[in-house]
Amino acid sequence: MKHLRKVLFVVALCAGISMNAQDENNPWSIDIGANAVDFYPTNQSGMGGWFDEFVNADDHYNIIPSISRLRVGRYLGSGFSLGLAGSLNKIEKVGDNSVSDLSYIGADLDVRYALNNLWGGKKWFDPYVHFGGGYQFIDDNSAGTANGGIGVNFWFNDFIGINVQTAYKHSFDEDNVMPHFQHAAGLSIRFGGKDTDGDGVYDKDDECPEVFGLEAFNGCPDTDGDGIKDSDDACPEVAGLAALNGCPDADGDGVADKDDQCPNDAGTAANNGCPDADGDGVYDKDDECKDVAGPKENKGCPWPDSDNDGVFDKDDNCPNEAGPASNQGCPEKVITVEAKKQLDEFAKNIYFNTGRSSFQPGVAEKLDLIADIMKEYKDSNFHIEGHTDSSGSDKLNQKLSEERAKAVMDYLLGKGIAADRLTSKGYGESRPISSNNTRRGRAENRRVDIKLAN
Structure with a gap:
């Protein structure tokens, strides 16, 4: 004992x-x-x-x-x-x-x-x-x-x-x-070692102790896998370059895409990443005479365009009445390819408040321009399509896309467009035009398309 x-x-x-x-x-x-x-x-x-x-x-x-x-x-x-x-x-x-x-x-x-x-x-x-x-x-x-x-x-x-x-x-x-x-x-x-986020880096050595990360970055994440930890990455969800603080540069001009007004065309930093081939101060994307210098008020061309229809007066059979180049600058009753292209560009700028069918500031001006095009081409009918990204449930996205398409149609009706010229339908997330795996792709999928109905 x-x-x-x-x-x-x-x-x-x-x-x-x-x-x-x-x-x-x-x-x-x-x-x-x-x-x-x-x-x-x-x-x-x-x-x-x-x-x-x-x-x-x-x-x-x-x-x-x-x-x-x-x-x-x-x-x-x-x-x-x-x-x-x-x-x-x-x-x-x-x-x-x-x-x-x-x-x-x-x-x-x-x-x-x-x-x-x-x-x-x-x-x-x-x-x-x-x-x-x-x-x-x-x-x-x-x-x-x-x-x-x-x-x-x-x-x-x-x-x-x-x-x-x-x-x-x-x-x-x-x-x-x-x-x-x-x-x-x-x-x-x-x-006895404490690892709150379970990433294998103990809290005492973990610079991001509550966020799962990598040992190479002292426990901090690198969401886009570009070798730059998120806290130092100006574009943490898109893989980029160390020289640009983790942001991509699609055209390789040294201007990060987020700051590049022409992300797919190499330009200069002085021109916000846009090219200006003729050096007239009008970026090529806005310059209708890219190889000939001209004033900004003439869209970079040395010749005037009195009706601002994109056809210079010297080539315009209707210099005081806007019309497409395909019709020598004169108006057409049925919408032209160029007018439809412009309609599509305006439609890309129709943005809604997150999760709602109400417009963001500035959208009304774009809808007014769309209404003007529709009034000009009175023999054309249009179908308005609403689309969403894959965030949220299918049922919610379907309802939201229908409400957004109808909101656009109701606005145009209020601007005097005849009801028998317009239809609307929501397609939810079923017709993406880009990947829903990236922020940019999801933004492109949240859209309204306006198509010819006849």
Whole structure:
């Protein structure tokens, strides 16, 4: 019974301190396993010299076939950890001599130093040295000891490994407890590191501890995978270039697409990314005479266009009445290809408030221009189509597309367009014109199309 009290004391003391730490990420762990006590290779009278028959387990080791050792402790920093171990054994061999079964109880305090801290070795192979002291009980006798030895952990992952170590225990009272070696082997479990977002980067090292990220970026995400973490990426959802803070440059002119008024045509930074071939200050996209310089009021051409129909007066059979080039600048009753193209351009700028069928500011002006085209070509009928991206449910998107198409039709009716010239229908998300996997693609899919109905 008195030995049982000693065992309980050691176990309680172990449980009362922090678990044995292996590194700063997981500062808690526990070692549990078996131990062997050997009195022979200690250079004592009647025993062998130092390390004689050090691994002669059959003749000299005292082992009980059960879990007989527990060590717990706390990481101190810079490769050092503090631990307290408790062990049980039964002594039947003292060197080459057999003895009656003697109980063995050890309580040891030690400091470990991880040798990888010196040379930065492999994480899975974790050798260490340890030193400290303890108190050993052999039957009714006891003595303090000074301890020192070596050991190694073989880690399977960040949390579980195998521990093997040996320690020499030098007795301060050899009449009661002889000097001896104690070997140990068992399972080592380390834990205690906090990783809130579960990305494998512990919170103490994670610059984005609540957002799943990458180890390469200290736990921060790189949503578009362009090698620039989101916090430094001006375009975090679109892969781009480091030189442009993570934004793409489709035309390679050195102006990021988000700032490029002509993202698909290489230009200059001075022209906001647009080309101006004739250098007249009118960008090519707006210049109707790209190779001949002209004033802005003439759309970059040196010749006037009095009716602003895109046909210069010198080629316009109706210079004071707008008409398409296909009709030499004179108006047509049935809508022309060019007028339909212009109608489509205006339709692309019909934007709605998010999740609603109400217009955003500036849309009314575009609808007024559409109404003017429809009034000019009175023999043409039109079908208004509403479309959405894939965000939200199919049912909601279908209803929203119908409401948006009808909102456009109602506005045009209010501008005097005859009801028998207009129809509307919503198609939900069923007819995308771009990928719904990107922000730009989704924006292109949220649209209204106006098509000829006759």
